[in-house]
Amino acid sequence: MKGAEAMMKALEAENVKVLFGYPGGQLLPFYDALYHSDLVHILTRHEQAAAHAADGYARASGNVGVCVATSGPGATNLVTGVATAHADSSPVVALTGQVPTKLIGNDAFQEIDALGIFMQITKHNFQIQKTSEIPKIFRKAFEIAKTGRPGAVHVDLPKDVQDNELDLEKYPIPAEINLQGYKPTKFGHPLQIKKAVELMKIAQRPVIIAGGGVQIANATPELIKLSEYAQIPACTTLMGKGVFPEEHSLALGLVGMHGTQASNYSVYESDVLIAIGCRFSDRITGDISTFAPNAKIIHIDIDPAEIGKNVRVDIPIVGDAKAILKDILIYLMKKEIANKTEWMENVKKLQKKSLPIMEFDNTPIKPQKVIKEMMNAIREVDPSLTNTVLTTDVGQNQMWMAHYFQTSAPKSFISSGGQGTMGFGFPAAIGAKFARPDANVIAVTGDGGFLMNSQELATIAEYEIPVIVVIFDNRTLGMVYQWQNLYYGKRQCAVHLGETPDFIKLAESYGIDASRVEKPEDINEAFKTALNSGKPYLIDIIIDPAEALHMVPPGGNMTNILFPERQEPTPKAQCFSEMKKILNPKV
Amino acid sequence: MEHKHIISVLVLHKPGVLQRISGLFTRRWFNISSMTVGSTENPDVARMTIVVQGDDTVLEQVVKQLNKLVEVIKVTDLNSKKSVQRELCLVKVYAPTEDSKSQVIQYANIFRGKIIDLSTETLTVEITGDEQKVNAFLDLVRPMGIKEIARTGLTALMRGSKILKSNKA
Numbered sequence: 181m182k183g184a185e186a187m188m189k190a191l192e193a194e195n196v197k198v199l200f201g202y203p204g205g206q207l208l209p210f211y212d213a214l215y216h217s218d219l220v221h222i223l224t225r226h227e228q229a230a231a232h233a234a235d236g237y238a239r240a241s242g243n244v245g246v247c248v249a250t251s252g253p254g255a256t257n258l259v260t261g262v263a264t265a266h267a268d269s270s271p272v273v274a275l276t277g278q279v280p281t282k283l284i285g286n287d288a289f290q291e292i293d294a295l296g297i298f299m300q301i302t303k304h305n306f307q308i309q310k311t312s313e314i315p316k317i318f319r320k321a322f323e324i325a326k327t328g329r330p331g332a333v334h335v336d337l338p339k340d341v342q343d344n345e346l347d348l349e350k351y352p353i354p355a356e357i358n359l360q361g362y363k364p365t366k367f368g369h370p371l372q373i374k375k376a377v378e379l380m381k382i383a384q385r386p387v388i389i390a391g392g393g394v395q396i397a398n399a400t401p402e403l404i405k406l407s408e409y410a411q412i413p414a415c416t417t418l419m420g421k422g423v424f425p426e427e428h429s430l431a432l433g434l435v436g437m438h439g440t441q442a443s444n445y446s447v448y449e450s451d452v453l454i455a456i457g458c459r460f461s462d463r464i465t466g467d468i469s470t471f472a473p474n475a476k477i478i479h480i481d482i483d484p485a486e487i488g489k490n491v492r493v494d495i496p497i498v499g500d501a502k503a504i505l506k507d508i509l510i511y512l513m514k515k516e517i518a519n520k521t522e523w524m525e526n527v528k529k530l531q532k533k534s535l536p537i538m539e540f541d542n543t544p545i546k547p548q549k550v551i552k553e554m555m556n557a558i559r560e561v562d563p564s565l566t567n568t569v570l571t572t573d574v575g576q577n578q579m580w581m582a583h584y585f586q587t588s589a590p591k592s593f594i595s596s597g598g599q600g601t602m603g604f605g606f607p608a609a610i611g612a613k614f615a616r617p618d619a620n621v622i623a624v625t626g627d628g629g630f631l632m633n634s635q636e637l638a639t640i641a642e643y644e645i646p647v648i649v650v651i652f653d654n655r656t657l658g659m660v661y662q663w664q665n666l667y668y669g670k671r672q673c674a675v676h677l678g679e680t681p682d683f684i685k686l687a688e689s690y691g692i693d694a695s696r697v698e699k700p701e702d703i704n705e706a707f708k709t710a711l712n713s714g715k716p717y718l719i720d721i722i723i724d725p726a727e728a729l730h731m732v733p734p735g736g737n738m739t740n741i742l743f744p745e746r747q748e749p750t751p752k753a754q755c756f757s758e759m760k761k762i763l764n765p766k767v
Numbered sequence: 768m769e770h771k772h773i774i775s776v777l778v779l780h781k782p783g784v785l786q787r788i789s790g791l792f793t794r795r796w797f798n799i800s801s802m803t804v805g806s807t808e809n810p811d812v813a814r815m816t817i818v819v820q821g822d823d824t825v826l827e828q829v830v831k832q833l834n835k836l837v838e839v840i841k842v843t844d845l846n847s848k849k850s851v852q853r854e855l856c857l858v859k860v861y862a863p864t865e866d867s868k869s870q871v872i873q874y875a876n877i878f879r880g881k882i883i884d885l886s887t888e889t890l891t892v893e894i895t896g897d898e899q900k901v902n903a904f905l906d907l908v909r910p911m912g913i914k915e916i917a918r919t920g921l922t923a924l925m926r927g928s929k930i931l932k933s934n935k936a
């Protein structure tokens with residue numbers, strides 16, 4: 181058979197059901213083989229969206245997501261999406277077409293050094309040089325993507341490699357693969373685990389920070405057990421949102437730059453900090469010297485390089501979060517735990533202080549109100565909110581959602597954390613819908629971010645993918661405008677979207693139903709309609725552009741939370757007239 | 768405290784590995800003083816000797832990040848082990864007169880160097896040793912006029928019968 185056919189066989193062997201991609205000249209054999217296969221291919225309208233969709237699929241399912249793009253510009257269009265997936269440890273395999281091997285290095289048409297470009301933004305990458313290597317390399321790519329700390333893997337496919345003949349009996353798809361330089365650790369070191377248990381036992385003011393690693397390891401049951409047994413309150417990072425039910429009495433909410441008071445103060449005051457599958461990014465720690473200053477830190481992570489990278493660690497435990505928590509529980513549950521009445525009271529007080537105010541009846545609508553109504557409407561079809569998957573874009577919409585939307589199921593809140601990629605949310609929802617076809621899949625996005633991949637309306641219309649898009653429409657690049665107000669003397673530069681398109685007409689032009697909401701009392705109805713329609717749907721919600729998020733300044737002490745005042749957008753008119761002069765020099 | 772660290776890295780002998788490793792150093796702002804690569808007793812494995820400048824935290828990250836690379840088989844910090852270290856240096860010294868030539872030859876003998884090329888105006892000396900020895904020789908001939916230097920950077924092995932084996936197998 182042809183190499184490309186073997187690729188289909190390899191994908192099927194990896195249990196791949198759906199690919200997100202965009203064809204091109206150097207992928208013609210691949211797409212021809214795809215035509216003859218049972219694999220489903222979703223043609224996105226931009227390669228970046230294909231990568232985000234594969235990523236959304238991976239995050240919602242825990243399985244590998246696959247995207248495909250042709251050589252040259254196709255490959256470079258994938259870059260943002262692949263980097264986004266990799267930054268959040270999402271298992272994505274990205275396949276790119278490449279010019280025939282005899283042309284590589286000669287600057288042929290649409291040739292690009294994809295191997296070099298993807299090298300630094302993936303966990304590993306390959307260029308297949310001989311057709312006979314296909315079975316092994318595909319196996320390796322998937323194995324590397326999904327094991328250990330998951331990540332993005334890229335495979336470059338020269339055209340002749342796809343075209344040449346391959347005898348699959350001679351070069352079978354291996355079931356097991358031995359990668360000499362790659363042996364992830366699963367189980368934690370028993371001695372370290374015992375040390376950690378001793379600390380947890382005597383801790384007076386312990387706190388857990390749960391990150392994306394808990395999500396990946398499916399360690400929610402163990403996490404809850406640990407928290408309940410040892411009376412340790414838990415906060416989550418953005419990547420960890422969903423791993424600890426937010427209605428739980430020991431839940432503290434989001435931690436870090438946009439974190440809750442409960443989380444940030446608890447971490448600051450803690451004497452033992454248990455970080456699980458989190459990488460202590462600057463968005464979590466702020467100024468390292470004021471981060472958990474009196475705490476002994478236990479760090480559980482599958483990636484040894486994360487330990488000690490950003491903060492000093494007292495007890496490192498390398499391995500899979502689920503396996504380690506299980507072991508910890510075995511030891512811990514034999515022990516008496518120190519009494520923490522005082523700490524629990526303190527935590528309760530902080531939780532009370534952090535209770536968000538979400539009831540507003542003003543116009544323009546407050547984002548808090550949107551989220552409240554949104555939850556109410558979802559609860560009518562999904563009372564526990566566990567059958568709903570949310571994706572967000574990047575900016576204020578993302579942080580509002582992270583804050584106010586109560587999640588209680590893992591893998592149900594999907595957001596770009598490590599890269600903070602605008603344009604992510606909507607295409608990621610498309611992928612998530614394929615992972616969770618029965619769930620309500622809702623993409624929440626800002627108007628700026630939505631415009632970065634709004635062309636995917638064509639995709640959901642064409643394939644009738646019932647994804648709901650919710651635009652938090654404030655006619656500004658909200659998050660940037662907020663920072664300019666706070667840190668740059670209110671000088672608003674290049675943040676006004678002004679005349680955004682009429683999103684309703686835009687949706688309708690693709691054949692998608694849509695409604696615009698301008699009054700708080702209409703929010704519920706719009707969501708109800710969308711949720712019951714079973715079809716793609718867009719809701720454009722005109723929100724108050726002056727609403728700002730509370731935050732800790734970058735690099736600051738995480739307990740110095742700033743509650744910015746309202747600030748109206750003030751478009752700078754003069755820039756407009758200067759521009760007119762360039763366009764009409766004669767006038 | 769800032770130190771020079773000598774790190775020995777066994778990698779799969781494949782195209783692109785060098786780029787992967789140098790890219791890692793660039794991206795993470797690790798400060799490389801030198802890097803040598805060559806084959807080993809196993810044709811599928813190459814050895815890199817990397818000299819890095821930085822404090823112990825930097826060293827720890829360098830080792831851990833290198834270990835993350837799929838094609839890296841083993842990473843060892845040779846500072847913590849007894850090791851032998853050598854560098855090869857070729858130096859072209861200005862020696863237009865018989866006197867100056869015999870002077871260079873004499874120095875080279877003391878340092879167990881070899882004269883490997885000769886012209887009317889210059890002598891080229893091959894010298895091997897640890898960094899200090901090479902530097903000492905260069906200091907000695909510098910007043911006579913060094914025309915050109917080529918140094919390989921350090922390469923190193925652990926002392927004694929111990930060998931580096933894959934820690935990932």
Ligand SMILES: Cc1ncc(C[n+]2csc(CCOP(=O)(O)OP(=O)(O)O)c2C)c(N)n1
Nearest residue numbers: 575576577600602626627628629657658659
């Ligand atoms: C691709 C990309 N470009 C630029 C940014 C910088 N950025 C972060 S938030 C933001 C504003 C987002 O505006 P919008 O999508 O309208 O969302 P809002 O903050 O108003 O909710 C920008 C420009 C980014 N994160 N990603």
